[in-house]
Amino acid sequence: MLVDGLVFALCGSALAIGLAGIGSAVGVGIAGATGAGVMTEDPGKFGQVLLLQALPGTQGIYGLLAGFWVLIKLGLFGGTPATVTVAQGMQIMFACLPIAIVGLLSGIAQGKTSAASIGMIARRPEETGKAIILPAMVETYAVLALLATILLLNSIKL
């Protein structure tokens, strides 16, 4: 019985880390490709481009955070592992889904916005501040999803 529940819980953890990670990887990739283009013209913009490229990277961190919380909750880092029923395992898995799904999609969307912002600072470097705020608007939803995941996980009693 112990194994069955654990399988679902670990699946949730893996989904959170994996899907949100993919979202960030694609997002950072899109932004980086544009950034490289901009830097061909002006290598001096490295700092600003790097900053904007890093913005879609947060989804991956949120996913890691959620997945890690599951592992702590399960007591897999030292100590005795908790006994997890199938129902509890599934609860944990579903609790992980908000950040997994939203992380995946918002990471990609934020990457596109970051790429556009990089295009913006290519022409108007003085507007870097505004260029950073636009991708951050997308990130709101990843933060909300992380919040949902944390609150859901917190409400599951093991």
Place this chain on the structure above:
Amino acid sequence: MAICKVKKIDILAHRSLLGAIVSCLQDLGVVEVVTQENSSVALDVVRSGTSAEELERKIGEIRYCLEFLNRYRPEKPTFLESFFPQPIEVKKEEFLRQNFNYIPIYRACLSIEEQLNEIRATINRMNGNIEFLRRIQEVQLPLECLGETRFTFSVLLEVPREKYEPLEGKLRGIGKEWVAQTFSSPRGFFVVLLGHKDLEAEVRAILQELSLMPLALPQAFEGTPKEAREKLEARLQEASEERANLLCKALLYLRYEKDLKVVHDYYSTLLERERVESAILGTKEACLISGWAQEELVPLVEDSLQEVGREWMLYHRDPQENEHPPIDLRNGYWAKNFEVLTRLYGLPNYAEIDPTPFLSLFFFLFFGMCLGDVIYGIVLALLGFVAPMYLPVGESTKRFFHMLGWGGVASVVVGMATGSWLGDVFDYLPAFLGVVTRFKRALTVIDPVNNPLPMLIFSLGLGIGQVLVGIALSFVKEWRRRHFAVAIMDHLSWFIFLSSIVLYLLGMVVFGFLRSIAIPLVVGSALFLVATQGRQKKNPILKVLSGLLSLYGVVSYLGDVLSYSRLFALGLSSSIIAILARTLGALFGSSPYIGWLIGLAVALLFNVFNLLMSGLGAFVHSARLQYVEFFTKFYENGGREFKPFGYKTKYVKLL
């Protein structure tokens, strides 16, 4: 703490004083000169801007010199220096007496560059030739033998092994008036073929048939390929030496770099003055210089102009309704560090409130909540307050650093209250440091990792606070503009409605007596909103309906408040990643031998990464809450920065 009051000033002067007055204003650096519009008198441009072109040319030439010297500079500036270049300090009187003659340097730079280009081309050509000669070095004949005479022709061929026999056979077939000398080559043979001119056409036909291309010499050489190559290599050496000499010569001019930079700024200053002067309008005898100056500095302007002469008059007045005076923010010691956030969004217009003091308090709190760790906070505060002392940064960069420093301070406070000291590292300290752990635990008020709800509610509470402050500010703004009806009906009523709902909610949870106070307030203000919000409509039914519909606005306020939940989520995220760093560090640290070192490195790496990403997140999200949730309540912006006419220098700092 607010938007600085400015006066419109008009200086009417005799034309002969124009240059002197403009110089004087530039020296003062407190007046923003503007070109007149819609004047009732027909005025002409007083001066033509021909000398501006001359100055631009000079600046261009100096810039060329600086770029040229920069390219051949032996020691490149360090990373920090390229971000924060050290300004050259010059006394103002010396700067204005600038007469450094840059032209000899400009000419020298041009000539050195030209010679360098020539040498570069020569070196490239020689390298190509050396390559060619190396390829044919097995040919043991003097290369001057190749060529034509009156009766003979010659070709140099590289023949692959399998084509050698056919070539020989075919050549035998056409006659005997030729000789060939063969040398080995990596791919077969080099053949030097010398023949009578009568045979040339036939030989070429054979070569074409076998698809053999004669090797053409890129230029005439003397001696065998080996000798020719050695000679060339010696010359290449000479050319490289010459190039090195030229580079040394260029480097000698580096000692004029400082002078060049000063003179660059000097001409830029002259150009700026020229541009202002050429935009000033006047008549044949008089000219009119208009501009904006801060109220308290107008007497200073008048005093300074006394020295110029007496043929001028200065009028000053308050800005009129339809004018857009430039905006100069003036905030106190603390709030001025946060002005950068207001600037980022857009400056306020002259008729509204400077949001910086309010924003600074909220940003400070929010940043602290988002980062929310004592150790990270200390690092950031040290960076923010100490770094500007050692870096030659300008005033605005310094303020930005200070803003980060204050964010660090807030983070220390929040971290203490939530018990986050590098996550939970301080709970795992060795026994002899138990005092520290106990100290940490004594300070902890809420532990969001184990009990997240109170922190979430606190975040939303901050949100309610900021939204209410926003509505209150819009009330004040409208009241000051004497739009009393709008102020009361649209802003005060909402303020009372929302705050009484909050009171009611508070009453439900803790203070029961508040409910009885809140209910009549909620109902009363709701009825007031229903009664007033439809006042634009003519039809009485529509009046009531749109009044009712306006209550739906609660939803948008609710949405705004929920957005503040990010404060909690981001704060928790930075603590949990710090915990993750500690856990992974411990995991690696438990392996034998140098395990502890690896563990330490892993933990350090994670923590640095977390500080960077969480710091960026804290800045971006705290700023966003100001812009999207707070500013939308009252802020209009649209102001234009006050840019006084003065010395604009790039390299020089005037003392």
